[in-house]
Amino acid sequence: MQHIQTVLAKSGAYSRRETGRMIEQKRVTVNGIPCTHSTEVLPEDVILIDGKPVPEPAERVYLAFHKPAGITCTAQKAVEGNLVDYLNWETRIFAVGRLDKASTGLLILTNDGSIVNPLMKEEAAKEKEYIVQTKRPVSDSMIEKMCEGGLLIKGKEASPAFAEKTGEFTFRIILKQGLNRQIRRMCSAFGNHVISLKRTRISHIHLDPLEPGEWRHLTTEEIQLLKEGIKGKS
Known part of the structure; x- marks a missing residue:
């Protein structure tokens, strides 16, 4: 048996988050009965979404x-x-x-x-690398605190990061954390403002060229x- 969300997600048409919403909205039925998040299914079960069969799995991209x-x-x-x-x-x-x-x-x-x-x-948990341009000069104290960690971001502490100045108004930073708008909020904590922010790498995958x-x-x-x-x- 497999969990209903696993089966739906394997079609490639829906993410787990999306299937969760559809289940909550009673749009997914198994053998004619609206399913729940805990529903498990067998290969012979009839699964319908809005009364229609689940799409066949698409080629993975x-x-x-x-x-x-x-x-x-x-x-x-x-x-x-x-x-x-x-x-x-x-x-x-x-x-x-x-x-x-x-x-x-x-x-x-x-x-x-x-x-x-x-x-x-x-x-x-992967390294994510960014290049950042700021409105005001990048201070040494801001870079030091980013490397040290501990800044509060929406009630959560920022983990230590690697950061270095690359110009008067630019710096490079590598994070393993993913707090919401983390870099922008860290800069704001030092009275600075992000003009542009570009992610150049996620782990082994690079943006260039x-x-x-x-x-x-x-x-x-x-x-x-x-x-x-x-x-x-x-």
């Missing part, structure tokens, strides 16, 4: 994408400037992790809904390393 500014990391088409409309991919595609609307740089994208949430949990709006397929080795991270966590 794993992409590196250079997100331009102004695009929102969501698959919800009701949101203006959403990722799905921008990419116009033939199947549903999901971002692993997020960049806020104003930020640019590397996103990992996939239509493999069964691994989106595990990858997001694994991504939180992609230009804003461009994407490429991940290599077999890159995909294997991503999946090995999930297996290691489990």
